[in-house]
Amino acid sequence: MxxxxxxxxxxxxxxxxxxxxxxxxxxxxxxxxxxxxxxxxxxxxxxxxxxxxxxxxxxxxxxxxxxxxxxxxxxxxxxxxxxxxxxxxxxxxxxxxxxxxxxxxQEGIALKAYPRLSFLNTIKGAEAMNYRIETKECFEVFGIEGIFRVDGGGEPPQTPAKLWEQSHANGDVKRLEACAGALPSFVSHDLYPVQAVCSYRKTEPDTFPYMLCAFKGDGSNTDGYTSICIPAHTWAIFSSEPHPWDQFDRTIDLLYKRFYTEWLPTSGYEQADGLEFEMNGEKDGLNYIELWFAVRKMQ
The missing domain is CATH 1.10.10.60 (Homeodomain-like)
Structure with a gap:
């Protein structure tokens, strides 16, 4: 393939x-x-x-x-x-x-060997994946931007997880939530007001942009925030099962892994410039995740 x-x-x-x-x-x-x-x-x-x-x-x-x-x-x-x-x-x-x-x-000394990696088409997929393909017109988001190294380095080390942690601790998430306004009609209304978007513009080769964001619409207050326009795209949207907060890291990592190892190699689609959203919402008192991947059909 x-x-x-x-x-x-x-x-x-x-x-x-x-x-x-x-x-x-x-x-x-x-x-x-x-x-x-x-x-x-x-x-x-x-x-x-x-x-x-x-x-x-x-x-x-x-x-x-x-x-x-x-x-x-x-x-x-x-x-x-x-x-x-x-x-x-x-x-x-x-x-x-x-x-x-x-x-x-020395003869007989024990050493470790890591062999060359090969990507193969293996039999997977016994467990269902919940996804849908949707085409959406352009829309705008605004929020708090960070630029991060792919390897997670820096002095001190900075990651999107730390941006979330710091922004919750200093009240930035609550302030952004207050400025968000109503959710647009093209998203589920049980999503939280503040989400995250990644790789929406080009930076240095080994860095990527990540923004804690809200959808811009009637009633939004964007003063002091970075605003970006998300072009019209086809999106592959993957949803997790509802889960408690203490299972968040495991759930989102598994959702990403299954997208890359099970869905993407056999779907006939490829990612469009790496653009993706990490969405979170609540159902029946439990958290759930939606990962939105901008995709296009492979030529």
Whole structure:
């Protein structure tokens, strides 16, 4: 299938450049998506970040070279796999393998190996997924914007979850809720007033925009907030079963994972620039989640 072929082309490029520079833009180009989209998909599908996968593969190959018992110096192996000093290489090697690079030359020493990843079409889907496809005209949202690194880094580290936490603690969510106005007619009226939208504009290759947002309509007060227009799109909308709040993280992660591993590879659709909404609402006293993915039919 074309989606699987794209993902495997990206892995081919990574594997061919483990001893050189890996351009994330080129990885994403192979997969026909943005750098942010690819890294996000990769993490949900494999349960490991792209950076960690590359690190494991390089240290796996480095260990194999050392174990073969050649005359190559440890510093030469370190440089070959992207480490600027033997100290940084030794630390990374020990963290993965539990031994020093020099010990890897000993006969019978135990090492860890992380094999090359391949994307395959496996049999899944015994459990039903609740989704619908809807086309919506353009609409506007407004709210509190943050720009985040894909790897979650920064000083201090910042993530969308921290933005939610801080905005609840300082009252920003309540203030945005008060400014929201009525929900538009094209969404479920048991949704909360404040939601989140992601990847609605281009930023740096390894960053993405994320906004705590409300729908703009009659009665909305947008003063002091960032406003954006969401173009007309086809949306694949996935709904969770109602659940208590303490199951929120597990529920949303599973919904994302099933979208990327079960629905997207076989649907004949692809994501449109990574644009998506995280919607939350309440039914019968329990929370539920809707994930909206902007999609288009694959050519």
């Amino acid at each position: 074309e989606w699987l072929e794209r993902m495997n082309r990206a892995i081919d490029y990574i594997e061919a450049n483990l001893t050189g520079e890996i351009e994330l833009r080129e990885v994403a180009r192979m997969a026909c998506c943005s750098s942010y989209q690819f890294q996000r998909m990769f993490s949900f599908i494999t349960d490991v970040t792209l950076a960690e996968y590359i690190r494991r593969r390089r240290l796996t190959l480095a260990a194999l070279e050392l174990q073969r018992g050649g005359t190559e110096k440890v510093i030469d192996v370190a440089l070959k796999y992207g480490y600027e000093s033997p100290i940084s290489f030794a630390r990374a090697f020990h963290a993965l393998h539990g031994i020093t690079p020099a010990m890897a030359r």
